[in-house]
Amino acid sequence: MKANIVIFGKNSIIAQNFIKDNYCKKNNIIGISRNNECEDEIYCDIGKPLLSEEIEKIINKIKKKIIYEQTIFILFSWYGGPRITADKDDIWSTNMNIIQNFIAISRIISPSRIIFLSSAGSLYPENKKSFNFPETFKPIPTNSYGKQKLVSEKLLTYFAETQKQQLTILRIASAYGFDKRFSDQGVINKWLYSAINSKKIQLYNSKESQINFISFKNISRSIIISLQNELNGIYNVGSQKSVSLEEVIEEIQNTVNKKIEIEELNNSDRFFNIDTTKFNSKTGEIFQLNLRENIKLIYESIIKQSSQN
Secondary structure, eight states: OOEEEEEETTTSHHHHHHHTSHHHHTSEEEEEESSTTOTTSEEOOTTSOOOHHHHHHHHHHHHHHOOSSEEEEEEOOOOSOTTOOSOOHHHHHHHHHHHHHHHHHHHHHOOSEEEEEEESTTTSOSBOTTOOBOTTSOOOOOSHHHHHHHHHHHHHHHHHHHHTOOEEEEEEOEEEOOOGGGTTOSHHHHHHHHHHTTOOEEESSOTTOEEOEEEHHHHHHHHHHHHHTTOOEEEEEOOSSOEEHHHHHHHHHHHHTSOOOEEESOOOOOBOOBOOHHHHHHHOOOOOOOHHHHHHHHHHHHHHHHHHO
């Protein structure tokens, strides 16, 4: 069944990759963005306190673009990232505004389903090498980013339960891929840039540290599969297994075909391992890392972009 897919935060990296999928091209995409750059998008900065009149205007604009019976809300909007560890008031207030405004709009339109992209890396401990954390493990946010994601999960869950709203929360592993607008974002991209430019790779954790990565493409796939399977509840979404930073560096070195120098800024261990069997058992989907292939694709995209500048 075709649907109206309302995307909050249409210009985010993950949202832009999701929109490119053929699945989206078969549905009615309604983009909401705080950048008033495209006539087809609805301009709304939901990170600011919105009056009821402003909420109503946004709701009316969404309703005018609805053409199918089924409507899906996907919340990509977010301010800040996991590297920002301080409890800055402006970051907290912005993200709480996002959730509150999103709920206010959802309460009136009552979409068929809500999907919220949360974070696995900031919700589970990172000090156990051989343990994969399942969704049933009580979250222990490791930073302010994680605390905000957890609060948002709880607010959306309460809203869904009281309104009998279908809700899917996807706790995403460390995302990686290429976006020409932000081509140097993410640890793999940063390391590739350093390697290409014969600079030292800065290592903030030991080479033995393990990280669960997932590509932009597979994140998009997880959203689509969640919709197709009508998943309800919380799901870890990541690759089948984690990979050591040493393996990542080795693949980068092989890809750029040059010796890489490493600057160890911190030698502490980090073990980001999650259990993805719940998502796999519900959908039959297992996401392979394909590290070598994906690093090569990012490398080629960086080289292509550099040649065009």
